[in-house]
Amino acid sequence: MVQRSWASIDPIFSVTDAGLACNNPAVAPPSYIPIAAGANLTAVYWYWLHPVGPMSVWLAACGDGGVDSSCESVDVSELSFFKIWEGGLLEGTLAEGSWYQKAFQHWDGSPDLWPVTIPASLRPGAYVVRHEIMSLHIANKPQFYPECAHLNITGTGDALPTEQRYYAKFPGAYSMDGMYQVFFQRDNFAADRLQIRLSTLMSTAKP
Numbered sequence: 276m277v278q279r280s281w282a283s284i285d286p287i288f289s290v291t292d293a294g295l296a297c298n299n300p301a302v303a304p305p306s307y308i309p310i311a312a313g314a315n316l317t318a319v320y321w322y323w324l325h326p327v328g329p330m331s332v333w334l335a336a337c338g339d340g341g342v343d344s345s346c347e348s349v350d351v352s353e354l355s356f357f358k359i360w361e362g363g364l365l366e367g368t369l370a371e372g373s374w375y376q377k378a379f380q381h382w383d384g385s386p387d388l389w390p391v392t393i394p395a396s397l398r399p400g401a402y403v404v405r406h407e408i409m410s411l412h413i414a415n416k417p418q419f420y421p422e423c424a425h426l427n428i429t430g431t432g433d434a435l436p437t438e439q440r441y442y443a444k445f446p447g448a449y450s451m452d453g454m455y456q457v458f459f460q461r462d463n464f465a466a467d468r469l470q471i472r473l474s475t476l477m478s479t480a481k482p
């Protein structure tokens with residue numbers, strides 16, 4: 276097992292829930308996914324059925340980072356996560372548009388695949404990877420679905436985000452009237468990153 280545990284498939288409704296980092300109870304797994312910086316990591320969702328809201332992938336170095344670090348005993352609520360991927364609105368408006376969350380589903384029972392590239396220049400070491408789906412199909416009642424796994428990332432790079440504004444803690448990153456960065460994708464390559472108010476996102480996004 277490489278994932279942190281979760282007790283139920285129910286969403287988290289509160290932005291202050293301790294499980295916002297890695298779900299509940301988030302018991303640490305005994306092993307890691309070995310992966311090279313620059314490689315693809317694909318998360319498998321066997322059955323996902325909500326269509327509306329942003330999805331994001333985050334990494335956090337465990338301990339002091341580096342090849343001797345480990346994730347077993349970290350407090351995931353204290354980790355500093357940085358975002359490596361985000362998928363939002365593919366086309367249309369917040370209220371009427373079509374989201375990646377819908378597009379990545381097959382709707383036929385085959386597994387829904389969510390690929391992300393580990394940054395090629397990333398410093399090697401033990402990391403927690405955090406996948407977050409935020410579902411907004413019910414206005415003003417966001418549903419958070421965070422899941423974490425442990426990665427043993429290899430490589431020759433030495434990069435990490437240098438500025439504090441790129442790091443976030445969970446809970447702590449979101450407030451009900453705070454800002455949320457959403458990736459408005461106009462086509463496959465051009466995208467505009469917008470900051471919008473979480474409350475606006477929640478009240479306007481409808482399936």
Ligand SMILES: [Cu+2]
Pocket residue numbers: 286325418
């Ligand atoms: Cu649900």
